[in-house]
Amino acid sequence: MEDNLDIRQINQNDPDFPKSLKEIPSSPESIYIRGNFSSPEKAIAIVGTRKSSPEGEKVAGTMAFELAKRGMVIVSGLAFGIDSAAHQGALEAGGTTWAVLGGGIDKVYPTSNKNLADKIIQGSGCLISEYPPGTESLAYQFILRNRLISGISQAVVVIEAPQKSGALATARFAFKQKRKVMAVPGSCSSFRFAGSNQLIREGAILVRNAADVLEELGEKKDAQEKIKLVDLNENQKKIFEIVKEKEGLDVDNIGQLTKLSPQEVGAQLMELVMKEIIEETGTGKYIISQKLKV
Known part of the structure; x- marks a missing residue:
């Protein structure tokens, strides 16, 4: 065992012991913690194969990033592949992520993955x-x-899991624990x-992205909008706020209200239309995308 580690043991009778873990079958008598911990209101597990593809890792990282931006705790198992991508995505968002280990803390x-753990x-x-x-893995x-990964979470999202993936065990536990189980689909071949x-x-719920996950958790309102706005530059945000406040404006109107040149407005509107945040009505006027109003 390493020296000088700040390890905390939380027993079931401790008020900080997660209520969600108390509810599951075979609940642990205690858990050991290293780092910053408080029982979460909203935690989502993102799990998948260790032998992941770049595409799968991108999906996991992006989903974790966007959910962490929404204040969700991202839970995973610190394994290679999808787990690592989920942890990294949450960290890049400046969010919170928990790694549940299979051995001593x-x-x-x-x-x-020690650097990632640090x-x-x-x-x-x-x-x-x-x-x-001191317990070996x-x-x-x-x-x-x-x-524990499923038990401490509101829901489990499975990304890129082969037929014998350990992530399927997490999903099976989640079903038994009455947690929501979601999965990102892939090619049948x-x-x-x-x-x-x-x-x-x-029976797992098909999800494609973080917005789908939030919708399934009853947080659909503003979810898509907030996720899509994460990557906008300052001028795009200005234009979005103006169009949101008063729809049906043309390029000249938007330029006057944002103090941007017509050329800059036109360029940024093109980007916003491509990102499906703003729509052009066909008469040269702009409105908020219907996809953000669903």
Whole structure:
């Protein structure tokens, strides 16, 4: 065991013990924490294969980024692949992410993810384990660990899971724990999505992005708008706010209200239309995209 680690043990009778974990079958008697922890109102697990594709990692990272921007805690297992991408996405958003380990809190596995674990702790997140410090990570413990990933979360999102992925065990636990189970679909000819697609057949909710997840959690209002606005530049934000306040403006009207040149307004409007944030009516006037009003 490493020296000078700030490890905290929380027992079930401690007020800080997550209520969500108390409710699940085979609830742990206690959990060990390294980092910043408080029982969350909103936590979402994002899990998937260790042997992920660049596309799968992009989906996981983007989803985690956007959900973290919305104040969601991103929960995963610190494994290679989808887990790591989810943790990284939350960190890049300046959000909170928790890594649930399959061994002692001082035994980061895989060891090559120690830097990622340190970033989680140094930020607003933490490492969590039900195993005492010094416990080595054994294969069967990772399956048991998965019940904590789902148990501490409102919902589990599975991204890119083959037929025998450990992420499917997390989804099965989530079903039993009465948590929402969501899955991102993939090609029926790709082995990488065989497990994900099967979950959807078994009742998992099909989701494509963070906006879909938020909608399923009852947070549809403003969700798409806030997610889409994350990557806008300052001029685009000015134009969006003006059009939102008074729809049906043309380029000259928008320029007068934003103090931007007609050329700049035209260029930024083109970007906003491509991003499906603003629509052109066909008469040279602009309105908020119908997709943000759904």
